[in-house]
Amino acid sequence: xxxxxxAILAVNAGSSSLKFALYPHHGIEIASARLSGIxxxxxxxxxxxxxxxxxxxxxxxxxxxxxxxxFEQALVALEKVLERHTGGVNxxxxxxRIVHGGARLSESVLLDGDMLAYLATLSRLAPLHxxxxxxxxxxxxxIFPELPQVGCFDTAFHxxxxxxxxxxxxxxxxxxxxxRRYGFHGLSYRYVxxxxxxxxxxxxxxxxxxxxxxxxxxxAVAGGKSVATTMGFSALDGLMxxxxxxALDPGVLLHLLRKGWNVQQLERTLxxxxxxxxxxxxxxxxxxxxxxxxPHAALAIDIFIHRLVRECGSLTAALGGLDVIAxxxxxxxxxxxxxxxxxxxxxxxxxxxxxxxxxAATGDxxxxxxxxxxxxxxxxxxxxxxxxxxxxxxxxxx
Ligand SMILES: Nc1ncnc2c1ncn2[C@@H]1O[C@H](COP(=O)(O)OP(=O)(O)O)[C@@H](O)[C@H]1O
Ligand SMILES: CC(=O)OP(=O)(O)O
Ligand SMILES: [Mg+2]
Numbered sequence: 366x367x368x369x370x371x372a373i374l375a376v377n378a379g380s381s382s383l384k385f386a387l388y389p390h391h392g393i394e395i396a397s398a399r400l401s402g403i404x405x406x407x408x409x410x411x412x413x414x415x416x417x418x419x420x421x422x423x424x425x426x427x428x429x430x431x432x433x434x435x436f437e438q439a440l441v442a443l444e445k446v447l448e449r450h451t452g453g454v455n456x457x458x459x460x461x462r463i464v465h466g467g468a469r470l471s472e473s474v475l476l477d478g479d480m481l482a483y484l485a486t487l488s489r490l491a492p493l494h495x496x497x498x499x500x501x502x503x504x505x506x507x508i509f510p511e512l513p514q515v516g517c518f519d520t521a522f523h524x525x526x527x528x529x530x531x532x533x534x535x536x537x538x539x540x541x542x543x544x545r546r547y548g549f550h551g552l553s554y555r556y557v558x559x560x561x562x563x564x565x566x567x568x569x570x571x572x573x574x575x576x577x578x579x580x581x582x583x584x585a586v587a588g589g590k591s592v593a594t595t596m597g598f599s600a601l602d603g604l605m606x607x608x609x610x611x612a613l614d615p616g617v618l619l620h621l622l623r624k625g626w627n628v629q630q631l632e633r634t635l636x637x638x639x640x641x642x643x644x645x646x647x648x649x650x651x652x653x654x655x656x657x658x659x660p661h662a663a664l665a666i667d668i669f670i671h672r673l674v675r676e677c678g679s680l681t682a683a684l685g686g687l688d689v690i691a692x693x694x695x696x697x698x699x700x701x702x703x704x705x706x707x708x709x710x711x712x713x714x715x716x717x718x719x720x721x722x723x724x725a726a727t728g729d730x731x732x733x734x735x736x737x738x739x740x741x742x743x744x745x746x747x748x749x750x751x752x753x754x755x756x757x758x759x760x761x762x763x
Contacts, residue, residue, distance in 0.1 A: 372399065372454040373758045374447075375751030377462040378501025380493065381408040383436075385443065387419075387451065388755035393763050395756050398749070400450060404428065404439050413439050421450055436504040444508070458513045458762050459505050460754035464494040464549055464600065466518030473517040473757035476502055484516065490543065491600060493636050513762050517754035522551030525590040530683070533598075546597035550576045552750035554584050554591060557693050560731060560746050562589055567742055571684040573677055576748065577703070578694035579607040579649065583673065585680040593683035595676050601635055605672045607649035610639035612672075641665045651696050651703070670703060674710040687714055691744040698728030698747050708734075708743055715740030 370389050377384040386401035400419025406412045413428040413435065428442040447454070461476070465487040474480055481499060488495040502514055531545045553576045561568035572586040581604040585593040595603025595612075605611040613635070621631060634643075642649035645665035647657055654662040681687045690711070691697075692704055701724050708718035717739035726732040726745040735743040 369453045369455040371457045372451070373458050373460055373755040374456050375460040375462070375754045375758075376501060376505070377750065378497050378504075380497045381406065381411060383407065383439070383443075383501060384751075386751040386755075387447065387454065387456075388752060389454065390457070390755065390759045393756070393759045395752060395759055398751065399454070400447075401751070404443065407436060407439060409435075411435075413442075415439075415443065415446055417446065417450065419450055436500065437508055440504055440508045456509075456512060458515055458758040459509065460515045460517055460751070460758035461498060461502050461505075462519070462552055462750055462754055463498040463502075463516045464519040465491045465547070466516070466520045467547075468543065468545075470516075470518055471521050471524035473515055473521070473754070473761060475761055476506075476514040476516045480516065490547075490598070492632070494600060513758070515754070515758040515761050517552060517757050519549040519551045520547045522554045523548030523584075523591045523594055525592070526594070527592060530593050544598060546594075546602075548582070548584070548591060548594035549596045549600050550580065550582050550584070551591070552753045553693060553748040554586065556749050556753045557691050557746045558586055558589055561689060561691060561744060564731070565689060565742060565744070567688040570688040571681075571686050572689040572691065573680050573684070573687060574691045574693060575673065575677070575697055575707075576694045577604075577673075577692065577696035577700075580609065581606045581611075581673075581694065581696070583676050583680060585684045587684055593680055595680075604676060605644075605669045606640040607651075608637050608640045608642045610635050610643070641669060644668060651700055655700075655702065666703070670706050670710070673703075673707055677707070677711055681714065687716075687741055689742045689744065690716070691746050693746050693748040698745060701726075704734070704743075704745070711741075716743065718743055 372387045372389045375386050383404045386398040388398055389396040400417055402417030404413055404415050406414050413430055414425060415428055416425040428439050430438045467487045484499055505514055554574055557574050569588055573583055574586060575583045580600055582594060582596040584591055601609050603611050645654055645662045647659060647662055648654060654666055696703055705718060705723055708716050717736040719734055719736045722734040726734050728747050732745045734745060
């Protein structure tokens with residue numbers, strides 16, 4: 366009898382959805398994802414649905430849940446769906462994307478009770494991500510108690526940030542309380558950095574990676590290491606995002622507090638009602654904004670690009686020049702118009718975008734979109750955060 370192939374299940378548990386992908390592996394050798402998908406509607410009162418695409422094509426089906434423990438019931442359903450569509454792979458570990466590893470964790474780790482207790486203390490630093498990530502781990506531990514669970518941290522890639530990039534100009538005592546810049550989207554930055562280092566002679570020098578998804582940030586990478594990044598203490602800083610404000614004058618917060626706003630109102634506004642959604646009044650989805658002829662939609666896109674161009678200038682200054690820029694995340698991989706406008710605004714650096722190559726880069730595979738006389742390479746790299754997590758899990762269980 367031939368043994369079922371081994372595979373690692375990489376998951377990203379959010380507030381109301383769970384993204385997953387299954388990576389076959391042979392020891393520490395990881396293959397491309399065999400299938401990937403999302404369970405949506407996991408909020409109380411929601412109607413959980415599983416969407417998946419893999420070798421048998423794409424499908425979407427509701428998950429039957431009754432009473433409490435919706436998350437656990439969804440995982441049991443996921444296990445059955447995976448069994449049906451993979452012909453029975455042998456899952457060897459679950460690799461969890463967890464946004465915050467704090468100052469202590471600069472690498473992925475096996476998750477046990479002590480480690481989870483430490484990670485729970487970081488929830489206050491990432492209130493909209495960390496509690497959901499950890500609830501995901503707990504649910505998987507209950508449903509699959511025999512499987513190793515591995516934590517892979519968004520902050521880990523930024524452990525190399527120099528101290529002047531980590532520090533706020535605040536009283537030193539606050540730094541001792543953990544109030545410093547951490548940076549996020551590290552799994553994506555690691556994936557893109559590895560892709561670039563494999564393919565470009567110049568990527569080892571001075572590179573900016575723009576991760577433009579629902580959450581968005583950009584990172585300056587030198588010699589494969591993070592040296593500056595736009596997200597800081599929380600996943601709110603830096604670029605304008607789908608529903609988050611990005612960098613904001615702290616005076617605005619003081620003003621609103623003085624007007625009587627409470628923490629919940631501030632949190633909701635900054636995380637959920639700002640960014641593309643807040644400015645446009647229409648949607649957080651870039652595709653919807655492009656399709657709209659409302660002037661507020663155009664204004665939202667315009668601010669998004671303006672903020673990104675300014676941050677690229679700042680990151681270029683931190684690097685002392687620029688050799689390579691890479692676009693990734695849903696917008697970075699697919700949005701021809703945003704890439705064109707950002708690159709044209711950065712032409713003062715000697716960046717020349719090839720309009721035809723840009724139009725042809727659809728995010729299905731890695732592409733370059735610069736002209737032969739551009740002094741800066743421009744890349745489009747479809748990211749794969751799950752693969753980085755799966756690699757680490759394979760290493761940790763081997
Ligand atoms: N073809 C496209 N053109 C422009 N934007 C796109 C396209 N496809 C996806 N996006 C945008 O990508 C964003 C989601 O990015 P993604 O990286 O998938 O999200 P997440 O951060 O949840 O992983 C949305 O704003 C969406 O509009
Ligand atoms: C850290 C962060 O912003 O993550 P996401 O883009 O998944 O919201
Ligand atoms: Mg994302």
